Amino acid sequence: MSTLTxxxxxxxxxxxAPATFSSLRQLGKESFYAQGLPALKSEEYKFTPIAKKxxxxxxxxxxxxxxxxxxxQVKSAVFPGFVGVVLVFSNGYFIPGLxxxxxxxxxxxxxxxxxxxxxxxxxxxxDPFTALNQATFVxxxxxxxxxxxxxxxxxxxxxxHQAKGGQVISPRIWIEAGDFSKATFIxxxxxxxxxxxxxxxxxxxxxxxxxxxTYHSLQQEHNQxxxxxxLVTDIQKDSQFTSTQIxxxxxxxxxxxxxxxxxxxxVGNMYGIYLLNGKTHVDNHTNVDHTIPHAESNExxxxxxxxxxxxxxxxxxxxxxxxxxxxxxxxxxxxxLSEDAIINTKPQLEIWAxxxxxxxxxxxxxxxxxxxxxxxxxxxxxxxARGLLLYAFAGEVLDKIEVESLQKYIVNQIQERLGSNF
Amino acid sequence: xxxxxxxxxxxxxxxxxxxxxxxxxxxxxxxIMGPTGSGKSTLASVLAGREEYEVTEGEVLFQxxxxxxxxxxxxxxxxxxxxxxxxxxxxxxxxxxxLRTALNQVREYRGQEPLDxxxxxxxxxxxxxxxxxxxKLLSRSLNEGFSGGEKKRNExxxxxxxxxxxxxxxETDSGLDIDALRIVSNGVNKLxxxxxxxxxxxxxxxxxxxxxxxxxxxxxxxxxxxSGTKExxxxxxxxxxxxxxxxxxxxxxx
Numbered sequence: 001m002s003t004l005t006x007x008x009x010x011x012x013x014x015x016x017a018p019a020t021f022s023s024l025r026q027l028g029k030e031s032f033y034a035q036g037l038p039a040l041k042s043e044e045y046k047f048t049p050i051a052k053k054x055x056x057x058x059x060x061x062x063x064x065x066x067x068x069x070x071x072x073q074v075k076s077a078v079f080p081g082f083v084g085v086v087l088v089f090s091n092g093y094f095i096p097g098l099x100x101x102x103x104x105x106x107x108x109x110x111x112x113x114x115x116x117x118x119x120x121x122x123x124x125x126x127d128p129f130t131a132l133n134q135a136t137f138v139x140x141x142x143x144x145x146x147x148x149x150x151x152x153x154x155x156x157x158x159x160x161h162q163a164k165g166g167q168v169i170s171p172r173i174w175i176e177a178g179d180f181s182k183a184t185f186i187x188x189x190x191x192x193x194x195x196x197x198x199x200x201x202x203x204x205x206x207x208x209x210x211x212x213x214t215y216h217s218l219q220q221e222h223n224q225x226x227x228x229x230x231l232v233t234d235i236q237k238d239s240q241f242t243s244t245q246i247x248x249x250x251x252x253x254x255x256x257x258x259x260x261x262x263x264x265x266x267v268g269n270m271y272g273i274y275l276l277n278g279k280t281h282v283d284n285h286t287n288v289d290h291t292i293p294h295a296e297s298n299e300x301x302x303x304x305x306x307x308x309x310x311x312x313x314x315x316x317x318x319x320x321x322x323x324x325x326x327x328x329x330x331x332x333x334x335x336x337l338s339e340d341a342i343i344n345t346k347p348q349l350e351i352w353a354x355x356x357x358x359x360x361x362x363x364x365x366x367x368x369x370x371x372x373x374x375x376x377x378x379x380x381x382x383x384x385a386r387g388l389l390l391y392a393f394a395g396e397v398l399d400k401i402e403v404e405s406l407q408k409y410i411v412n413q414i415q416e417r418l419g420s421n422f
Numbered sequence: 423x424x425x426x427x428x429x430x431x432x433x434x435x436x437x438x439x440x441x442x443x444x445x446x447x448x449x450x451x452x453x454i455m456g457p458t459g460s461g462k463s464t465l466a467s468v469l470a471g472r473e474e475y476e477v478t479e480g481e482v483l484f485q486x487x488x489x490x491x492x493x494x495x496x497x498x499x500x501x502x503x504x505x506x507x508x509x510x511x512x513x514x515x516x517x518x519x520x521l522r523t524a525l526n527q528v529r530e531y532r533g534q535e536p537l538d539x540x541x542x543x544x545x546x547x548x549x550x551x552x553x554x555x556x557x558k559l560l561s562r563s564l565n566e567g568f569s570g571g572e573k574k575r576n577e578x579x580x581x582x583x584x585x586x587x588x589x590x591x592x593e594t595d596s597g598l599d600i601d602a603l604r605i606v607s608n609g610v611n612k613l614x615x616x617x618x619x620x621x622x623x624x625x626x627x628x629x630x631x632x633x634x635x636x637x638x639x640x641x642x643x644x645x646x647x648x649s650g651t652k653e654x655x656x657x658x659x660x661x662x663x664x665x666x667x668x669x670x671x672x673x674x675x676x
């Protein structure tokens with residue numbers, strides 16, 4: 001048995017935890033000890049040996065300290081053409097001085113908001129990394145959107161990461177959106193250099209009735225980064241929540257996305273792209289819980305995998321007995337560009353109601369050689385033709401990104417990589 | 423313009439073409455006919471550069487240049503155009519977008535300036551009229567959900583845009599109703615000139631009422647076994663291919 005499943009190594013993290021939220025941290029710690037890190041045979045982490053990866057790559061299990069970020073760094077990190085609110089973080093610490101504001105949006109450091117019911121949405125007992133974050137997060141953010149407020153411009157969470165000693169960064173984000181509110185978030189992680197670190201992030205989103213919330217997440221850190229991200233949201237009556245998860249790089253990345261549909265006429269959308277090369281390993285686990293009748297979930301994840309990259313997709317749809325008239329759709333399509341690339345895809349439908357519409361499908365294939373020849377026969381060189389085809393494959397998901405500047409940025413990033421014989 | 427000498431090609435070790443000889447001059451229309459499985463489409467594919475086929479012997483000169491060592495894209499840039507028997511559907515790529523990429527790569531190869539969006543659009547409008555194709559269709563995903571006729575019209579539209587020197591029409595008539603056949607043939611006829619040539623691969627004579635060939639060749643068992651004028655096509659229409667098969671097979675046994 002790996003030494004890491006004995007969680008002594010995290011002692012440093014526990015010792016360094018701030019004094020705030022003491023009872024919550026204590027619960028997190030207990031929950032973590034009860035679960036331990038996922039063992040190799042753990043069903044939930046079967047294809048993603050994260051404990052082993054941490055053991056090999058993370059040298060110092062202590063929190064990464066805040067690093068100084070300049071206004072210029074912020075400016076150059078923001079997507080060209082972006083107009084909206086920018087919230088800046090350094091290794092998980094919120095930096096109010098570099099952040100902007102807008103009416104209807106209230107922002108506080110978590111340390112100043114000790115009444116925040118952290119852990120009420122993301123259950124520490126369900127995931128060891130959620131528990132670890134709950135016990136050891138250093139400082140995070142509390143975002144609230146007032147009732148009936150529609151924030152038209154997107155809110156960019158700019159998260160700068162740098163850990164010279166290969167340490168742990170534990171961002172914690174709490175968002176609560178009032179009834180009839182609307183907001184779009186962009187969670188963007190940026191590495192400041194190429195030293196390894198471990199990001200263990202938890203995002204909780206408490207939506208109000210008739211709210212319309214979107215959470216875009218862009219992972220484009222360097223290839224030594226290990227990351228576990230947990231995003232959990234409660235979706236109330238007549239509400240809509242949309243998540244897009246774009247992963248372009250990293251060493252080993254695990255994204256857990258959980259949507260709890262708690263009110264009728266609610267809609268949950270889960271979209272994702274993973275464009276992987278080298279030895280990048282990305283695991284998307286999604287979980288939508290239909291707890292009430294007349295709700296809908298839509299899911300579309302697309303993967304392009306080159307070299308020795310590895311992808312994992314596990315999409316769970318849980319329809320409770322009471323949740324009649326559920327509509328749940330799931331699709332995962334993959335293109336493998338090399339013989340050494342691997343995808344493990346698993347739809348997991350558990351349906352207890354008898355009057356529902358559910359569908360799922362997954363495909364794994366190669367690039368269509370016939371289509372490639374067709375484009376070449378019209379005078380397009382092979383690399384461009386390949387890029388066109390792969391871009392078209394990913395396009396269906398890219399179309400879901402409604403923030404123009406973000407969409408443009410991602411399109412450029414993807415085209416650049418696909419155009420370079422990715 | 424095109425000179426095929428003793429061309430042999432096989433797929434997965436099975437020989438399909440077994441010594442094709444063909445001379446095509448500028449301004450000419452050649453029809454390649456023959457029973458199913460005789461190698462007609464293989465010949466078209468080999469000329470366009472499809473990789474599954476292995477050329478085992480022979481050579482092809484196109485405007486004095488060796489064609490076979492060139493990549494499919496370079497053949498297209500040199501002026502070879504293949505209208506596909508089964509045009510491919512490509513979801514997510516619009517005809518307009520893909521064709522602009524193609525045209526500009528072809529132009530670059532030929533030392534011409536790339537076309538900007540405005541000039542491209544006006545060229546497109548001009549060529550669209552040739553094959554009576556709607557702009558809405560062209561802004562949709564390439565061939566996705568197109569009818570058989572629309573796909574074939576799109577092929578000829580692309581041909582019009584790329585202005586090839588040699589056009590190879592691979593069973594462009596198959597599956598077309600009479601109206602679509604007329605539109606497609608009209609397009610091809612308007613694009614003909616003294617500087618260009620056309621090879622029409624077809625199983626049926628019907629197309630040749632519209633695109634009138636100067637020469638008709640019958641392909642059987644990977645060889646051109648008979649050549650003639652358009653009257654040969656009519657004879658084939660009337661008598662079928664059996665008499666040719668018998669003629670060839672009996673000579674072979676002797």
